[in-house]
Amino acid sequence: MTFDINVLIGQWPAILSGAGVTIMIWVLGTIAAAVMGFLLAIARQYGGMVVDKILGVIVAVLRGTPFLIQIFLVYYGGPFIGLELDPLPAGLIGISIYGAAYFSEIFRSGFQAVPKGHIEAGECVGLTRGQIIRRILLPEMTMLVLPPSVNMVVILMKETAVLSIITVPELTATLSAIGSQQYAFVEALSALALFYWVLVEVTGWLGNLVETKLSRFRFFNA
């Protein structure tokens, strides 16, 4: 077995662009997923029983089926309902919806952990629902939802690799292609694994750092 790293060095522009696409999908997908997840959680909390039940089923389906099946549905099934998408936007939409389902559960558990008395106290002093969400729910649940959120951000990073299957030109697709063209699978895939490994470890480390920095916002033990 030969290990020739020069094969990869010669391909650096393609690799850089692949890494860029991976990080872009990750960052945009995570932001979209977190925002949508938050809105979902709010809708389930305040939208009444019917909305809660319907959204609950949708979230359960999204959490119960493989991500790969979901992006196949968006990418290959989309054109049949008039949604003709390129791989990149299809992947972005797929990962955002997938992440939103998980984020909504994280935020919902955060909402439910905030003591009811705090919300009632807010209502008593005449805060509006918006103010209660912004000034009581959000700050109090931040510390609670932080660890599972960091976990989710890491999971989404790893899920971006799956998008290579629908030919999104991210790092896994790029390096697999280089691997097969140059017949340098071992080099390409080792570099690929290392990239994700480092990124995941750094993310986890940053998450811990933020957690320590924000620990003064711990309002209650839960």
Add this chain to the structure above:
Amino acid sequence: MSIELFGLLLQASIYTVTISLVSIFISFFRGVPLLVQLLLIYNLLPAVGINVPSIVAAIIGLSLCTAAYQAENLRGGFASVPLGLVESAEMVGLTPRQIFRRIKVPIALRLTFPALVNEAILILKASSLVSVVGIVELTRMAQDLAGSTFLPLQIFASAGLIYLVINWVVTLAGGLIASRLPGVPR
């Protein structure tokens, strides 16, 4: 004396090395996307001269990945075995081996059972990825059918439904088994 010291040092360093190797293993398999792990195993084994059928490579990949996650779960389980139980076992004269087998393992397994069911479901969903190393399982079959029938919407939705049903059965069975397990002392 110095030989004993050397022996102790050796034992300590074997312990440290084992711990670091295990944590590197866990960190790697939790930090690298499963798809990349599968590609790596699928391509690496032939490169070092081991030729295995792709289904074996896939099973190895899924097992190593879930082993890393379950190791973390079990570690939590063993850590939450009440100390008092271990101490009373020592008091009645059980050997460390007996304590491990009769006290720690049963309790840790019961405590981590829900996490185990959860992990089983994750692996069920992750198994869709082995379609990329050419194994014709549910996802690959759906892909082939979607290609030949031009009905991707219906086919992939049905495949999703099948995953959902398997999932539901596993969850149900897990809940049933969990409720039948003898009570966990607290």
